[in-house]
Amino acid sequence: MTTASTVVNDAAYSVTDVRHTYGTGTHALQDVSIELPRGSVTSLIGPSGCGKSTLLNILSGLLRPSEGHVEIFGRELDGPPVEVSHMFQKATLLPWRTVLENVLLPLELRDGKKAARKQKSKARELLKMVGIADFEAGYPHQLSGGMAQRAAICRMLVTEPQILLLDEPFGALDELTRERMDTELLRIVRDTGATAVLVTHSIPESVFLSDVVYAMSARPGRITRAIEVDLPHPRGEHTLADPRYLELINTVRQALDEGYRRGAHT
Amino acid sequence: MVLTRSQPTQARTRRRPTEGRRGLLARMPSWAPVLISIAVFLAAWQLLVTFGGISQLVLPSPLSVAEQVVIVTQQLFVGGFLAGQLWITVQEILLGFVLAVVVGVIVGIVVGLTSFGRRGIMPLFVLLDATPKIAFAPVFIAWFGFGIASKFLMAAFMSIFPIIVSTAQGVAAVEPDELKLFQSMKASRWDIFWKLRVHRALPYLFTGLKIAVVACLTGAVAAEFIGGGIGFGEQVRVAAARIALDRVFALIFFLSLLGLALFMSVAWLEKRLTFWNVRS
Ligand SMILES: Nc1ncnc2c1ncn2[C@@H]1O[C@H](COP(=O)(O)OP(=O)(O)OP(=O)(O)O)[C@@H](O)[C@H]1O
Ligand SMILES: [Mg+2]
Numbered sequence: 001m002t003t004a005s006t007v008v009n010d011a012a013y014s015v016t017d018v019r020h021t022y023g024t025g026t027h028a029l030q031d032v033s034i035e036l037p038r039g040s041v042t043s044l045i046g047p048s049g050c051g052k053s054t055l056l057n058i059l060s061g062l063l064r065p066s067e068g069h070v071e072i073f074g075r076e077l078d079g080p081p082v083e084v085s086h087m088f089q090k091a092t093l094l095p096w097r098t099v100l101e102n103v104l105l106p107l108e109l110r111d112g113k114k115a116a117r118k119q120k121s122k123a124r125e126l127l128k129m130v131g132i133a134d135f136e137a138g139y140p141h142q143l144s145g146g147m148a149q150r151a152a153i154c155r156m157l158v159t160e161p162q163i164l165l166l167d168e169p170f171g172a173l174d175e176l177t178r179e180r181m182d183t184e185l186l187r188i189v190r191d192t193g194a195t196a197v198l199v200t201h202s203i204p205e206s207v208f209l210s211d212v213v214y215a216m217s218a219r220p221g222r223i224t225r226a227i228e229v230d231l232p233h234p235r236g237e238h239t240l241a242d243p244r245y246l247e248l249i250n251t252v253r254q255a256l257d258e259g260y261r262r263g264a265h266t
Numbered sequence: 267m268v269l270t271r272s273q274p275t276q277a278r279t280r281r282r283p284t285e286g287r288r289g290l291l292a293r294m295p296s297w298a299p300v301l302i303s304i305a306v307f308l309a310a311w312q313l314l315v316t317f318g319g320i321s322q323l324v325l326p327s328p329l330s331v332a333e334q335v336v337i338v339t340q341q342l343f344v345g346g347f348l349a350g351q352l353w354i355t356v357q358e359i360l361l362g363f364v365l366a367v368v369v370g371v372i373v374g375i376v377v378g379l380t381s382f383g384r385r386g387i388m389p390l391f392v393l394l395d396a397t398p399k400i401a402f403a404p405v406f407i408a409w410f411g412f413g414i415a416s417k418f419l420m421a422a423f424m425s426i427f428p429i430i431v432s433t434a435q436g437v438a439a440v441e442p443d444e445l446k447l448f449q450s451m452k453a454s455r456w457d458i459f460w461k462l463r464v465h466r467a468l469p470y471l472f473t474g475l476k477i478a479v480v481a482c483l484t485g486a487v488a489a490e491f492i493g494g495g496i497g498f499g500e501q502v503r504v505a506a507a508r509i510a511l512d513r514v515f516a517l518i519f520f521l522s523l524l525g526l527a528l529f530m531s532v533a534w535l536e537k538r539l540t541f542w543n544v545r546s
Contacts (some may be wrong), residue, residue: 060450079452086450092443095542096465109453109461141544 011074012038012163012195013059018068019220020054028054029065030220041189041196043206045256046216052199053089055221056165059197060086072163085161089168089199091148093140093155100136103127103154110159119158126154129184131177145172150181157188164189164196170205182208183236190233203256207248208235215255225255326512334516342520348501352520355498358414358486359528362421366478370426371471374433378467379459388434395427400484403492412494417486424485425478432474436467469543472536479528487521 013036020029028051036042044052057063058070061080070077072084080086085106093102103123108116127133130150132143140148149172156164169185170178186209189196200206206213207229215225229248231239239245291299308328314320315327322330341348377383377391403420410416440463448458490499498521505513 062446062450080450082452084450088443088447090443092441092447094444094462094465095544096540105461106451109448109451109457139542141542 010038012036012040012072013197014071015059016068016070018055018058018065018070020051020058020063020065020067027220029058030222032068032221032223034214034223034226036195036197037211038195039190039193040211041186041198041209043210043213044197044199044216045201045203045206045213045252046221047218047256048201050216050218051221052216053167056086056167056197056199060084060165062086081163083162084165085156085159085163086165087152087156087167087169089171091140091145091152093143093148093151095140098137098139099127099132099143099151100124102140102151103158106155106159123154123158126157127151130154130181146170146174146177149173153181153185160192162194164194164198166196166198168199168201171201178202178205179208179237179240185209186235203249203252204240204245207231207245207252208239213248213252215252215258224258227251227255323509323511326515330512331515331519334512335519338513338516338520351496351501352498352524354414354496355486355490355521356524358417358421358489358497359482359524361414361418362486363425363479363482363528365418366422366426366429366482367475369422370429370474370478371433373426374430375437377430378434378437379463384434384438388431391427391430391434395431399424399427399481400488403485403488406489407493412496414496416494417489417497420489421482421485424488425482428474428477428481429471430474432470433467436470437463439470440466469536469540472532472540475532476529476536479532480525483521483525483528 013034015032015034015036018029018032019027021027032055034042044055046052054063058065059077061077061084072081093099094105097105100120100123103126104116104119107119124133124136127136130153132147132150135143135147135151140151143151149169153166153169156166166185170181173181182205185196188194196209198206198209200209208231210229213227213229214223215227216222217224227248231242231245231248312328315322315325326334338348342352343349377387402423406416406420406423410419437459440458444462444466445458448462453461486497487499487502490497491503494500498517502514502517502521505511505517
């Protein structure tokens with residue numbers, strides 16, 4: 001414990017030479033090496049099927065990469081670590097539980113049913129924050145796709161994880177709700193000092209949220225460019241009007257375009 | 267033209283467009299069509315017996331069966347011999363069903379959760395389920411005697427295979443995304459079982475239970491036919507031996523009611539426990 005904390009290591013994740021080929025022979029990831037500082041927000045952006053979810057699954061310890069290794073807070077990653085909370089591309093709410101019970105599930109698994117019940121107010125607060133407080137007693141099949149995603153976000157946040165892995169968290173939301181969710185998410189991440197890795201298809205969202213945007217090429221996924229986002233914090237509606245913001249959006253777009261063409265040639 | 271005039275426009279627009287024209291059938295209450303077919307069936311049967319020259323000894327008319335139903339009902343309400351025989355059959359079914367559920371679910375879980383069970387044992391149970399199990403009724407009489415034991419064990423034997431097979435399928439049928447979710451939350455195997463697999467298994471289990479509960483009744487009655495001289499099945503056999511077919515039909519009517527009640531109880535429980543299982 002003490003030795004780990006005395007080691008000067010500011011990286012939440014350090015990923016070295018990771019490649020992954022699925023059992024089916026699909027070569028999903030190639031030569032991925034990235035370092036994610038503690039408290040940073042990182043976006044992965046790239047064409048569909050380029051291995052973004054695969055990389056996230058590797059970071060969450062659910063998937064062992066075929067080659068290379070991953071360290072989390074300086075220790076070798078081996079199975080899902082306690083610090084991490086993973087939000088999947090699909091909301092995956094359990095249909096037999098109410099929305100509130102779904103949000104409490106991670107607490108229930110970690111601390112038991114009794115302890116989870118005591119945290120109801122916290123779960124309710126989160127539901128209120130994402131605007132679905134009225135549905136806490138409802139069941140998942142009564143929710144729209146976007147509402148289910150928001151419930152899944154609450155479920156991820158309820159344990160106050162140090163690392164958040166988000167796979168297209170706001171994919172099913174309208175533009176304005178998405179912007180509001182982005183702002184809230186960023187606030188929470190910065191307030192708690194959490195580290196976040198986010199997969200998105202929205203270039204503006206990636207710029208708005210991140211410290212670094214990684215652009216990936218088509219399969220096998222490679223990181224083609226890292227774009228540092230030097231927009232000041234706190235970010236909000238005013239950021240959207242910042243000329244630098246628009247400039248960065250353009251940069252990311254170009255990077256993606258390059259990666260896309262390079263992928264198409266190989 | 268005629269249609270538009272006979273149906274006010276407000277009412278038309280309120281309906282969903284896919285519904286199209288609403289015929290007579292669509293306007294009836296939901297239970298009406300089945301009542302109509304039953305009535306037509308009974309009328310045809312009555313006509314066949316009355317005018318078709320079929321002897322009542324061969325095929326009793328619905329009216330004479332109805333008469334017997336009234337008589338049997340009276341005998342049951344008086345609570346004498348016949349009610350006692352019915353009670354024996356009910357006991358056999360309940361004992362057999364509870365035994366089959368307890369043993370079947372446990373065996374199903376073990377089979378479904380182990381890869382040897384799924385590959386090595388499951389096919390055997392599927393095979394056994396496909397055999398005409400009723401043919402084992404004499405064996406059960408030979409093994410367990412003429413009392414109630416051979417009957418409820420036969421009932422359990424008849425109903426246990428669908429329970430085992432559906433439970434095994436159910437506990438193995440976890441959604442990969444949900445399993446991934448639980449793994450990412452570091453859930454224990456215990457939690458994965460109780461908070462995930464059990465829920466996903468319930469719809470399968472109930473499919474099996476609904477088959478099983480009917481098979482259970484069949485098993486009990488079949489064993490009563492074979493030997494022992496007890497139960498409602500024995501009353502059917504005795505009446506048939508006397509060629510009192512109207513009474514046979516009336517007794518079968520009561521056995522059907524019993525089967526229906528059992529089936530409905532299971533279906534009711536299913537609705538309560540798997541209300542979330544809505545297909546979108
Ligand atoms: N479990 C799996 N088994 C075999 N191949 C897989 C598996 N999961 C993903 N793949 C393949 O690996 C590649 C990368 O998939 P991945 O889900 O990581 O893409 P993605 O970048 O997240 O795409 P999207 O943006 O559409 O979500 C795809 O070609 C996919 O077919
Ligand atoms: Mg994906």
